Amino acid sequence: MRLPRWFHLLGSPPFVYGFAGNVAPWLGAVSCVLLAVGAYWGLVVAPPDRVQHEAYRILFIHPQIAYVSIMAYVVMAVAAGIGYVWRIKLAYAIAVAAAPIGASFTACALATGSLWGRPTWGTFWQWTDPRIMSETLLLFLFLGYLALRAAFEDRDKADRVSAILAVVGVVDVPIIHYSVIWWNSLHQGPSIMKLDKPSISPEMLPPFLIMVAAFTLCFFWLLLNGLRGEIVERERDSRWIRQLVEGTRG
Amino acid sequence: MAPFVTIVLRDLRIAVRRWSEAANPLLFFVIVTTLFPLALSPSADEMREVGAGVLWVSALLSSLLALEGLFRSDADDGSLEQLMLSPVPLGVTVLAKIAAHWLITILPLFALVPVLALSYSMPITALPTMFCALLLATPTLSVLVALGAALTVGLHRGGAIVGLLVLPLTAPLLIFGTRATDLGLHDEPTAGPLYLLAALAAFTLALGPVAIAAALRVGIE
Numbered sequence: 001m002r003l004p005r006w007f008h009l010l011g012s013p014p015f016v017y018g019f020a021g022n023v024a025p026w027l028g029a030v031s032c033v034l035l036a037v038g039a040y041w042g043l044v045v046a047p048p049d050r051v052q053h054e055a056y057r058i059l060f061i062h063p064q065i066a067y068v069s070i071m072a073y074v075v076m077a078v079a080a081g082i083g084y085v086w087r088i089k090l091a092y093a094i095a096v097a098a099a100p101i102g103a104s105f106t107a108c109a110l111a112t113g114s115l116w117g118r119p120t121w122g123t124f125w126q127w128t129d130p131r132i133m134s135e136t137l138l139l140f141l142f143l144g145y146l147a148l149r150a151a152f153e154d155r156d157k158a159d160r161v162s163a164i165l166a167v168v169g170v171v172d173v174p175i176i177h178y179s180v181i182w183w184n185s186l187h188q189g190p191s192i193m194k195l196d197k198p199s200i201s202p203e204m205l206p207p208f209l210i211m212v213a214a215f216t217l218c219f220f221w222l223l224l225n226g227l228r229g230e231i232v233e234r235e236r237d238s239r240w241i242r243q244l245v246e247g248t249r250g
Numbered sequence: 251m252a253p254f255v256t257i258v259l260r261d262l263r264i265a266v267r268r269w270s271e272a273a274n275p276l277l278f279f280v281i282v283t284t285l286f287p288l289a290l291s292p293s294a295d296e297m298r299e300v301g302a303g304v305l306w307v308s309a310l311l312s313s314l315l316a317l318e319g320l321f322r323s324d325a326d327d328g329s330l331e332q333l334m335l336s337p338v339p340l341g342v343t344v345l346a347k348i349a350a351h352w353l354i355t356i357l358p359l360f361a362l363v364p365v366l367a368l369s370y371s372m373p374i375t376a377l378p379t380m381f382c383a384l385l386l387a388t389p390t391l392s393v394l395v396a397l398g399a400a401l402t403v404g405l406h407r408g409g410a411i412v413g414l415l416v417l418p419l420t421a422p423l424l425i426f427g428t429r430a431t432d433l434g435l436h437d438e439p440t441a442g443p444l445y446l447l448a449a450l451a452a453f454t455l456a457l458g459p460v461a462i463a464a465a466l467r468v469g470i471e
Contacts, residue, residue, distance in 0.1 A: 137418050144414050148411060151402070157469075160468040164401065164461055167461070
């Protein structure tokens with residue numbers, strides 16, 4: 001079977017470096033516009049909640065950040081798994097770039113969640129809440145992945161060993177998603193990601209979805225920038241990097 | 251089956267000949283469980299409440315201590331390479347190593363747990379549930395510890411990082427284990443958490459050796 005040309009190009013560091021450099025600014029720009037629109041719509045235009053009044057407005061930030069943190073883990077684990085199976089160095093680079101971004105998003109999800117918990121549940125932190133615990137576990141998985149990588153001097157070995165850890169950690173992703181269904185949680189059940197009609201007020205749905213798109217694009221923007229840095233780091237002895245550096249100097 | 255038994259017996263023989271090394275985690279378990287009451291200085295009622303949690307956390311920590319011996323010494327003297335080159339599937343070898351680790355470091359805990367449980371003024375009626383929970387949870391624990399040991403087998407000083415990798419993954423064991431023990435203390439039905447522990451054990455014993463074998467192949471090169 002003949003694979004199309006672009007498929008082979010995806011394995012070439014100079015091509016991906018250039019491609020990411022071209023796409024990243026667009027993602028960043030669209031993400032910023034969507035963030036501004038969604039924030040204005042959500043914080044000013046959308047009506048206050050009947051029960052939570054104005055405090056509910058973190059709804060337009062917290063679930064999106066938490067969702068992106070899980071997506072970041074999936075991106076990292078899938079990329080690491082692809083790298084492990086097919087020995088693709090660029091896939092490892094994607095996984096490495098995703099890890100710190102995912103860790104930051106997870107930390108932000110925990111922080112915004114506890115800020116939301118204070119006025120609505122009366123507590124910043126609930127040790128027995130399964131979703132908080134599984135999200136905390138996700139943070140430890142990201143940090144463990146980074147720590148394990150840092151412990152190896154040989155990058156090739158670090159790539160493959162940490163890939164195994166990343167793939168093993170995927171078991172946490174369904175646990176986070178189903179934690180509100182399997183156990184009694186302070187978190188509400190799923191209200192958007194279900195087959196039925198979303199149980200969110202139609203006036204609140206558009207800014208909610210705009211913010212989902214904004215944070216998703218924001219993640220990929222950061223990911224592509226991180227990937228460019230990682231590619232330069234890995235390919236620093238190759239000729240095309242040297243030409244690139246000399247080109248910018250000259 | 252024969253190679254499995256051979257490897258288990260070999261590891262047991264090594265543990266018996268270096269018994270002081272094998273005894274360290276047990277001693278550690280006893281010391282940690284002694285330190286908790288000293289630090290908390292609780293009343294007898296409070297002791298009973300915290301007892302289950304303390305025993306579980308101590309068991310987790312002491313099994314981490316034993317992980318250096320799991321693959322490291324074999325990797326250092328080259329016998330692990332020989333085991334990997336042998337026609338026995340690596341998954342079977344790994345399972346045998348895990349079984350030996352369980353027999354050496356976990357099984358003796360079962361002798362210590364009743365004594366400590368009584369010193370924490372837990373009723374004797376709670377012991378059967380505690381044993382069941384430990385019996386179902388500790389195979390998973392051994393698999394996780396072996397995974398941590400395998401991921402760091404290529405590192406010369408992997409001790410500190412293993413805790414970071416393994417301890418978060420043991421959270422479900424801790425949750426369901428203490429839950430079962432608590433329910434047992436209050437004479438309530440304990441089947442739910444015990445089934446979940448059994449499911450975790452089946453899951454990790456089936457898939458864990460695959461991941462551990464992959465990690466060993468990368469680590470030993």
